[in-house]
Amino acid sequence: MLSNTALKEMILIVALVAAMLLLVSVMGSAYGVRVLVEASCYAIIALGLTIQWGYAGLFNAGIMGFVALGGFSAMLMTFPTNPRFWESDLPGELGTAFLKLIVGVLLVVAASQLHRLKVPRKIQIPFTMILGAVVYFWVINSFAPVTGSIVREAGFIGGFGLPVWVGWTVGGILAGTVAYFIGHICLGLRSDYLAIATLGVAEIIKAFLKNFEWMTRGTLTVSPLPWPVPGAGEVGFIMARALYLSVTAVMIAVIFFLLHRAYNGPWGRMMRAIRDNEISSSAMGKDVNKRRLEVFIFGCILMGIGGAALATFNGIFDPNGYLPLNHTFLIWVMVILGGPGNNIGTLFGAVLVYVVWVMSEPAALALLNAISYLGDLWFAWEAPSDFSSRALQARVFSIGLIITLVLRYAPKGLFPEKVPQHK
Amino acid sequence: MNELVFFLNNVVISGLVIGSIYALGAVGITLIFSILRFAHFAHADMMTLGAFFAFFLTAMFPAVGPAIGLPTAFVMLPIAMALTAVTAIYLDKGFYKPLRKHNVKPIVIVMASLGVTLMLQGLIRMFMGTSARSMYIDDRKDIYRIDLPFELASRPLVITDPQILLFVVLIVSVISLHLFLTRTRLGKAMRAMSDNPDLARVSGINTDTVVKVTWVIAGCLAAAAGTMLSLDVTLKPDLSFHLLLPIFAAAIVGGVGHPYGALAGGFVIGFAETLSVFNWAVLLRPFRDYLWFDLPSSLAIVPTEFKITVPFFILLAILVWRPTGLFKGKVL
Amino acid sequence: MALLEATNVHGGYGGMNILNGVNMTIDQSDIGVIVGPNGAGKSTMLKAIFGLLHVNEGSILLRGEEITNAEPTVLVGKKMAFVPQEKNIFPSLSVQENLEMGAFSRKDDFAHMLDQVYSFFPPLADKRNQPAGELSGGQRQMVAMGRALMIEPSLLLLDEPTAGLSPLYMAEIFERIITINKAGVGILMVEQHAKQALQIASKGFVLAAGQNRFTDTGENLLNDPEVAKAFLGG
Numbered sequence: 001m002l003s004n005t006a007l008k009e010m011i012l013i014v015a016l017v018a019a020m021l022l023l024v025s026v027m028g029s030a031y032g033v034r035v036l037v038e039a040s041c042y043a044i045i046a047l048g049l050t051i052q053w054g055y056a057g058l059f060n061a062g063i064m065g066f067v068a069l070g071g072f073s074a075m076l077m078t079f080p081t082n083p084r085f086w087e088s089d090l091p092g093e094l095g096t097a098f099l100k101l102i103v104g105v106l107l108v109v110a111a112s113q114l115h116r117l118k119v120p121r122k123i124q125i126p127f128t129m130i131l132g133a134v135v136y137f138w139v140i141n142s143f144a145p146v147t148g149s150i151v152r153e154a155g156f157i158g159g160f161g162l163p164v165w166v167g168w169t170v171g172g173i174l175a176g177t178v179a180y181f182i183g184h185i186c187l188g189l190r191s192d193y194l195a196i197a198t199l200g201v202a203e204i205i206k207a208f209l210k211n212f213e214w215m216t217r218g219t220l221t222v223s224p225l226p227w228p229v230p231g232a233g234e235v236g237f238i239m240a241r242a243l244y245l246s247v248t249a250v251m252i253a254v255i256f257f258l259l260h261r262a263y264n265g266p267w268g269r270m271m272r273a274i275r276d277n278e279i280s281s282s283a284m285g286k287d288v289n290k291r292r293l294e295v296f297i298f299g300c301i302l303m304g305i306g307g308a309a310l311a312t313f314n315g316i317f318d319p320n321g322y323l324p325l326n327h328t329f330l331i332w333v334m335v336i337l338g339g340p341g342n343n344i345g346t347l348f349g350a351v352l353v354y355v356v357w358v359m360s361e362p363a364a365l366a367l368l369n370a371i372s373y374l375g376d377l378w379f380a381w382e383a384p385s386d387f388s389s390r391a392l393q394a395r396v397f398s399i400g401l402i403i404t405l406v407l408r409y410a411p412k413g414l415f416p417e418k419v420p421q422h423k
Numbered sequence: 424m425n426e427l428v429f430f431l432n433n434v435v436i437s438g439l440v441i442g443s444i445y446a447l448g449a450v451g452i453t454l455i456f457s458i459l460r461f462a463h464f465a466h467a468d469m470m471t472l473g474a475f476f477a478f479f480l481t482a483m484f485p486a487v488g489p490a491i492g493l494p495t496a497f498v499m500l501p502i503a504m505a506l507t508a509v510t511a512i513y514l515d516k517g518f519y520k521p522l523r524k525h526n527v528k529p530i531v532i533v534m535a536s537l538g539v540t541l542m543l544q545g546l547i548r549m550f551m552g553t554s555a556r557s558m559y560i561d562d563r564k565d566i567y568r569i570d571l572p573f574e575l576a577s578r579p580l581v582i583t584d585p586q587i588l589l590f591v592v593l594i595v596s597v598i599s600l601h602l603f604l605t606r607t608r609l610g611k612a613m614r615a616m617s618d619n620p621d622l623a624r625v626s627g628i629n630t631d632t633v634v635k636v637t638w639v640i641a642g643c644l645a646a647a648a649g650t651m652l653s654l655d656v657t658l659k660p661d662l663s664f665h666l667l668l669p670i671f672a673a674a675i676v677g678g679v680g681h682p683y684g685a686l687a688g689g690f691v692i693g694f695a696e697t698l699s700v701f702n703w704a705v706l707l708r709p710f711r712d713y714l715w716f717d718l719p720s721s722l723a724i725v726p727t728e729f730k731i732t733v734p735f736f737i738l739l740a741i742l743v744w745r746p747t748g749l750f751k752g753k754v755l
Numbered sequence: 756m757a758l759l760e761a762t763n764v765h766g767g768y769g770g771m772n773i774l775n776g777v778n779m780t781i782d783q784s785d786i787g788v789i790v791g792p793n794g795a796g797k798s799t800m801l802k803a804i805f806g807l808l809h810v811n812e813g814s815i816l817l818r819g820e821e822i823t824n825a826e827p828t829v830l831v832g833k834k835m836a837f838v839p840q841e842k843n844i845f846p847s848l849s850v851q852e853n854l855e856m857g858a859f860s861r862k863d864d865f866a867h868m869l870d871q872v873y874s875f876f877p878p879l880a881d882k883r884n885q886p887a888g889e890l891s892g893g894q895r896q897m898v899a900m901g902r903a904l905m906i907e908p909s910l911l912l913l914d915e916p917t918a919g920l921s922p923l924y925m926a927e928i929f930e931r932i933i934t935i936n937k938a939g940v941g942i943l944m945v946e947q948h949a950k951q952a953l954q955i956a957s958k959g960f961v962l963a964a965g966q967n968r969f970t971d972t973g974e975n976l977l978n979d980p981e982v983a984k985a986f987l988g989g
Contacts, residue, residue, distance in 0.1 A: 059530050061464075061537065141719055185742050191530040192462035193742060196675075199464075200668045200735040211728045329541060332534070390552050397545025403538030404518050407531055608859065611848065615856045618845040625805070625839060626902060627831030627860035 005416075009344075012414060016352055023355055033241040035358050036351075040248040041310035043350035045327075046334045047255055047343065048302030054341030054417065055268065056295040057275040058187075059195040064327035065202030066300045068319065069178060070171030070307025072209055075159060075222050075317035077167035082158025090154060093146045100142045104135035147214040156217045164228035168308040175304025176297045178205070183296040187289050194296075202324065209319035216319055223316035248309055252347070255302065259343055271295060329399050330357060336406050338413050345415025360395055424575035426705050432581055434697045440586050440655065442693025443593045447648035448670035449677065449685035450600070451641030457617035457680030458637045459519070461529045464536040466645060467663035467670060468543040469507060473646025474653040474662065475547055477503035478558055485561035496558045496654050497588050503650055504643040511642035512635055514539055520634075540663075548660045555657040558650075585654035592647050597686060600640065604682070609636055617680050665731070669696070672734035676741050678748025687749065696733045699724040756819050758783045758910055758941045759804070765812035766803045772811060773799045775965035779943070781958065783909065786932065786942045788973060790949040790986060791962035797945040798840065800962065801912050804943075805837045806830055817910070831860050836903035840914040840945075843899035846888025850879050853887045853898050857905030865905060872901040875931060893924035897931075904935065911935065913944035929955055949987050953977050961986055 024032030045067060052058040085091065111128040115121055150157060182201055186194040209216050216222065229243035262268050274288050307327075311317055330353060338349020368391045406413065448470060455463040480499035481488075488495030496503075518539055522532050567587075568579035603610040609632070616623040616633050624630055649662065673692045677684025704722035711718045725733060741748060759781040767773035773796045781787045789797045802808045804815055806825050815823045817833055827837070836857075845853050854872055858865040873880040876897040882890060887898050896916055903911055916932070917925040925948065933955055936942050946952035953959050956973030961982060969982050976982050 057528070057530065059533060136724075137722070185739055189742060189746055191528075192456075192533055193675075193746075195464070195530070195533055196462060196668075196671045197735075197739065197742070200672075200738065203668065204732050204735055207729055207731055211726075325541070329537070332537075336534075390549050393545045393548035393553075395545070397542050397549070400538040400541030400543075400545060403541070404535050407527075407535050407538070408518075408521050411527070411531070608855070611852050611855060612859055615845045615848055615852075618847050619842055622839065622843060622845065623856070625807075625827050625831075625837050626856050627828050627906065628856060629828060629859070 009415060012348065016348060019352070019355060023359065030237040030241065033238055033245060035355060037241055037245045037248060037313055038310065038358075039351045039354040040245060040252060041306050041313060042331065042334065042354050043252055043347050044248070044255065044306030044309060045303045046306075046331050046338075046346050046350040047252070047259065048299040048306065049331050049335045050338075050340055050343065050346040051259065051295055051302070052299035053335060054339075054346070055263065055271045055275065056292050057191070058292060058296050058299075059191050060198050060296070060299065061195045061328065062198030062200070062202030062205075063303055063331050064322050064324050065198070065205035066175040066179065066303035067307030067310070067327045068202075068205055068209055068322040069175045070168070070304035070309075071311030071317055071322070072216065072319075073171035073174050073304070074164070074167040074308035074311045075225060076215070077160050077162045077170050078164050078226050078312070079159025079161070079222055079317075080226075081161045082154055082156065085150065085154035085157050088153060090146065090150050090157075094150070094157070097139075097142045097146050101139050104139045108132050108135055147212075150214040155220075156214055156222075159222075164226060164312060167312070168305050171304040171308030172301040173304075175307070176301040179297045179300035180293070183293045187292050187296065202328065206319060206322055209322075216317065219318075219320055221316055221318040221320075225312050225315050225317065227312060227315070244313055251305070251309070256343055256347075263343075325396060325399070329403070330354070333399055333402055333406075336403065336413055337410075339415035339417060340413060341417035342413070342415045345413055345417075348415060349413070357395075360398075361392070364392060364394065424571075424573055425578045426709060428571065428576050428578045428580060429705055430701070434694070434701050436580070436582055436586070438690070438694040438697040440589060440693075441696060442690035443589050444648045444652045444666070444689075445669050445673045445692050446686045446689025447593060447596065447644045448666060449673035449689045450596075450682050451644045452670055452674040453677065453679055453682055453685040454613075454617075454637050455641050456674065458613060458634060459523075459532075460620075461519075461532040461536070462671065463641075464533060464667070465514070465539040465543060466641070467667040468540050468547070469511060469642060469645040470649030470652075470666060471547055471660065471663045472510060472543055472649070473503050473507040473642070474558075474649035474658050475551060476506045476646065477650040478551075478556065478653070478658050481558060481560050488562045494559065494562055494564070494585060494588070494654055496650055497585070500592075500647060500650050504646040507646035508639040508642035511638040511645075515634065515638050544660070544663070551658075551660055553660055555659045558654045558658055564654075583655060585651055589651040589655065592651055596644060596647065600682060603640075609633065613637065668731065668738075669693075669734040672738040672741075675738060676748055678750035681748065681750045684748055684750030691749075692734050692737060695737055696730055699733050700727050700730050757781065757816075758785075758818060759943065760816040760819075761800075761804065761813070762815075763813035764800065764803055764810055764815065766808055766810040767799065768808060773965050774803060774810075776813065776967075777960075777962065777965065778967055778970070779960055781910065781941050781943050783939065783941045784936070785957045786936050786955055786973075787944070787958040787960065788949075788952045788956035789943070789945045789960045789962060790952065791960075791968070792986065795962040796965040797962055798914050799965075801837065801914050801943070801945055805835070805912055807837075828860070831906060834906060834909045835912070836906055836908035836910070837912040838899045838903045838914060838916065840918055844887045844895050844902070847886055849884050850887050850890070850898055851883040853902050854905055857902035861906060868905050868907060872904055875904070875934065876901055893920050893927065896920065896924075896928060900928075900931070900935075904940075908940055910941045910943065913942065915945050915947055917946065917948055925951065950977065953987075 020032070020036070023035060027035075045063065048066075049060060049063060052060050108128065108131055111124070111131050114124045114127070178201065182197050183194070186197045210218055212218070213220075227240070227244065228247055230240060232240045234240070235243070270291060274291055334349040334353045335346055337353060338347070339345025448466060451469075452463060452466050455461070455466070477496045477499050480502055481495045484499070485495055488498050491498060518535050519532055522535055565584035567582050567584070569582070570576075570579045604614055605611070612623065612628045612633050613636060615626070615628060616630060620630070623633070653659075653662065669692050670689075673688035674685050675688070676691050677686065677688030700723055702721055702723045704718055704720060707714065707718055707722065757780045759779065761777060761779040764774050764777045765772050777796070777800055779787065779800070789800060791797050799808065803810050806822075806827050806829070810823050813823070814821060817830075817835065820833075822830060822833065845856060848856065851869070854869055858868065873883070878894055879897055879901060882894070887895060890898065900911075900913070900916065913932070917928050920928065929951065932942060932944070944952070953973040953976055959969070959971060959973045959976040960967060961969040961976065969976060969979065971979070977987070
């Protein structure tokens with residue numbers, strides 16, 4: 001016999017499938033598959049968040065940054081090489097600049113270890129700081145002319161032309177590395193600090209990607225990015241997208257399997273113990289901060305991979321396209337609505353929220369046009385010229401409202417976490 | 424000498440201006456942090472909201488300012504502050520208080536405040552559109568050019584009317600806040616609750632009232648900062664975006680729960696920003712013949728487009744070396 | 756009518772009962788002392804009386820009026836004061852400000868109470884403008900008790916007022932408690948130093964496993980060989 005919760009979950013899933021069928025029938029199957037592929041990429045990102053928030057209670061307000069790092073790696077690794085750059089003298093000059101960077105870093109590190117040679121701290125600290133400042137100016141002034149001529153003469157350095165899986169893997173590694181530094185600094189402190197720091201790091205990653213034109217072409221964007229499967233030109237839109245979907249689906253299945261095993265294993269039990277009762281588990285001698293750092297890094301790796309898959313699918317790397325709204329708060333809604341800590345719920349939330357998000361734009365526009373038409377007809381009210389762009393802000397409002405309402409009335413989401421009972 | 428005037432204009436005056444804005448925001452953040460124990464992410468949007476109220480009032484009564492000889496938005500500031508304070512109380516009532524009653528973890532309230540951020544942003548843009556607007560409608564901004572009494576300084580010091588008014592607002596706010604916290608019954612109760620919330624309850628302090636007062640103060644300061652900044656530059660709906668990180672950095676640098684620390688933190692962050700984007704080559708240029716190296720044309724520590732990294736790295740540095748902040752705030 | 760009458764009190768945290776039927780009666784002239792082993796529910800009983808944890812069964816009356824599960828702010832209005840065991844001062848506030856916070860609920864002039872507290876605890880008078888967090892442990896305890904006295908309570912609840920104090924200070928605190936009691940304040944306190952506390956107690960309650968084991972005058976309990984053997988360390 002089906003229990004009540006199982007019945008409820010069944011109904012929810014059937015409803016989601018129905019919504020998707022509706023989407024496909026209204027918008028056409030090519031569009032429908034596209035939405036599904038994007039939703040699957042978002043699902044990978046959302047799984048990253050569900051282990052951070054749902055398993056360990058870590059607040060990541062900078063998902064956008066990690067997603068953007070994934071997109072950047074996908075671009076840098078997989079985009080074809082730029083002969084205008086490689087055939088000039090610029091690679092050598094850039095290499096020299098990087099060499100100077102390495103030498104500079106080594107010098108500063110060496111200076112910071114001077115106390116081992118019995119140099120008193122009073123001399124060592126100011127010396128290290130002054131050396132650091134000099135090295136800093138030396139390095140940025142050796143980069144500036146090179147990067148300037150790269151942008152002028154070659155546009156940008158181009159990609160490395162490597163296979164797509166390399167780009168996605170590097171995306172995960174890069175996101176995980178940044179997560180290590182942030183987590184290392186913030187996880188020992190109260191959870192609010194992690195939220196502030198991640199919020200900041202996302203903006204900074206975006207600022208770098210936008211302004212390092214020699215690496216990213218900045219606002220000029222880079223496209224088309226190569227796909228891991230045959231493109232629309234070879235097999236047609238629907239087939240190409242369906243193939244891509246099967247790739248992301250396999251990835252989700254693998255992640256799912258790994259997470260399921262980890263969650264129900266000793267590691268997952270420990271994580272839940274830490275989340276639910278930090279003090280007693282630290283008293284039991286478990287290294288709370290180290291475990292939390294693991295989870296934080298792991299979650300960010302998934303975000304990087306998801307971001308890479310998303311950028312590759314869209315075929316374009318556009319630093320300005322990374323919005324906190326889409327890439328941070330939408331993910332949050334997916335996770336808290338679906339059920340933090342419940343992987344099925346997260347998957348469900350990701351697909352549902354993304355479909356609703358995509359559909360809400362044409363629906364809202366139709367509604368707005370009707371309003372301004374009727375307003376004009378009945379009250380001779382003239383809508384402001386930027387009426388539609390303004391009114392789309394209602395979506396921002398709705399996202400905020402959903403977050404607050406779910407937190408208040410359904411803190412466990414639609415699919416509450418099922419904690420395994422041990423007998 | 425002109426180089427020095429350039430330095431004064433671009434570093435000292437700008438630093439004071441932006442530092443004052445950050446300080447007003449950070450004091451609110453730090454008060455909310457110490458009384459309600461959560462990082463209020465919607466604070467920067469409360470600043471925008473206050474500026475929006477002031478803009479709205481200015482548009483309704485554009486003739487008030489010119490009649491008195493002050494910018495209309497500045498005359499309307501008290502009303503905008505009151506409106507923002509009331510909004511803050513109702514936001515608390517609608518979104519944070521129910522969660523507090525449920526005894527959720529503080530981080531859940533932080534998340535709710537992110538939800539509120541989005542709601543405020545959405546609302547403000549729905550009503551105002553996404554473009555920048557001038558807060559001056561029937562009046563115009565006065566700019567004072569003060570000539571320095573040195574022969575070599577041919578360029579004047581430049582300071583605008585709203586900047587002077589901002590300093591006045593900051594000084595008045597700081598003095599009144601100080602008097603409130605040290606002389607009045609409610610102000611002392613606020614400090615008591617920040618010290619020891621459980622004992623405050625046991626002592627019969629009406630904690631609901633203290634919470635309301637906290638929101639009133641934070642709302643008023645936020646509205647003042649938002650309005651004065653928009654008067655000096657322009658009113659942009661994404662104003663909050665550039666303020667959030669610096670005001671949090673300022674509150675943490677000053678030591679959380681420490682209003683005077685937040686004040687200092689605001690200026691630390693403000694000056695750090697202006698000092699690091701300042702082109703030091705300008706100051707060195709008069710000595711270029713005596714230098715042993717070629718003077719690059721730009722010798723800024725951080726290019727302007729990376730200004731946002733300055734508060735962030737200060738924040739990280741303080742979290743690594745002194746998480747309690749410069750003034751020994753609470754360890755949270 | 757008794758000042759405080761607690762009958763068959765059951766209560767605890769999150770549905771789990773720590774108190775399993777405690778009875779207590781305190782008159783205005785009493786110094787009531789609760790003793791017992793660790794985990795017996797001594798502090799829990801004080802918290803239950805002061806509305807800091809939920810009473811699931813039983814009733815608590817103050818001068819015949821029902822106060823079961825009343826909010827602390829309401830109880831302060833009914834002239835009841837509580838001094839917690841730990842964190843019982845506002846460390847960054849001055850001594851005088853700590854006392855003023857005790858009088859927060861008073862709308863009338865309380866200057867005479869300030870004078871009275873300073874005369875009860877002379878060491879505080881010289882340090883009135885010093886942050887309370889900078890004082891010694893004994894002086895902090897004085898600040899905490901002074902804060903509670905500011906409402907001129909008719910009943911004062913003290914949770915281990917001598918915890919962590921040197922024997923010298925302990926004697927001094929007990930002496931003050933007697934003085935306060937003589938000024939007309941009913942006292943109910945929890946004490947680890949059972950022998951010394953029972954010497955000044957007009958009523959003693961020995962709790963074990965959340966229930967009254969012995970209830971008698973302090974003197975009788977001290978002389979009861981069974982109590983002495985089981986709870987006072989022989």
